[in-house]
Amino acid sequence: MTGLAFIFPGQGSQEIGMGKALADAFPAVKTVFAEVDEALGQNLSKLMWDGDIAELTLTANAQPALMAHSVAAMRALEATSGLSAADGRFVAGHSLGEYSALASAGAISLADTARLLRIRGNAMQGAVAAGEGAMAALLGADVAQAEAACVAGRATGGVCEIANDNAPGQLVLSGSKAAIDAACEHAKANGVKKAMALNVSAPFHCLLMQPAADAMAEALSGVTISAPVVPVVANISAAPTSDPDVIRQNLIDQVTGRVRWTESVQYMVGQGVTSTAEAGAGKVLTVMQRRIEKSLNGFTLGTPEDLEAFTAFIKGEAHV
Structure with a gap:
């Protein structure tokens, strides 16, 4: 579907209860949360569904939690409609959402993505002293x-x-x-x-985050990255890539670099994207893109009801 791109939200969209309706509705989704819990050695799903919002909002928890919800939404979409990231023209994510995009497109395993985001969250939080x-x-x-x-x-x-x-x-x-x-x-x-x-909690995406970028360079050096099933439009370049070495470097550079979201959306529109599906928590990116390109159709994939509406749209469109 050349007119469709899957997009993935960043930090700030977390909320208690996120992903629970999907887990209750789809057995395939429960395995996502179980795998993330196992990878982290933490019952993150319990925190997501029944925990304290202040604890969930801690960067080290919010980042893997948001990724887990996004990947869960994509698994649920596949269970309901047979669609996956491979049916889009591109994937793209905002900041940590780039990891969700890569996991959904098969470039990084779910367990590795969860562990990387735990490292990323801790490193970004610890890079700058409080108040500086x-x-x-x-x-x-x-x-x-x-x-x-x-x-x-x-x-x-x-x-x-x-x-x-x-x-x-x-x-x-x-x-x-x-x-x-x-x-x-x-x-x-x-x-x-x-x-x-x-x-x-910290000054993200600037040169003060260099210690976190160094930590991610070390962490990413030991992780297998494969070519995604569709190109990822990177934050740092607002351009597509499927090259694992470029992806690895982009993930390092985006810690200190600008999130070029406006340009990323404009690039995808220029390549014929007419609809986006935001997989995971909230609808921040869907709302923002209305300011970038009013002609875009925007859908969210955070709940079973969202999936039903999106599937109905897909079935009713000869070309998306």
């Missing part, structure tokens, strides 16, 4: 305005970079706290609608 880093959202800004704000932020001597280009008018900065504060002041003084600090 910050992130801020610039609402209504374009990339040029965000870049100018970063220049002002770096004038303090600290790190200040665009971490996420999520959608037109929705950019996120990351770096040293004083630099981010200065960048926000510059943005507000130069026509940006709103500059607001984000409640995050």
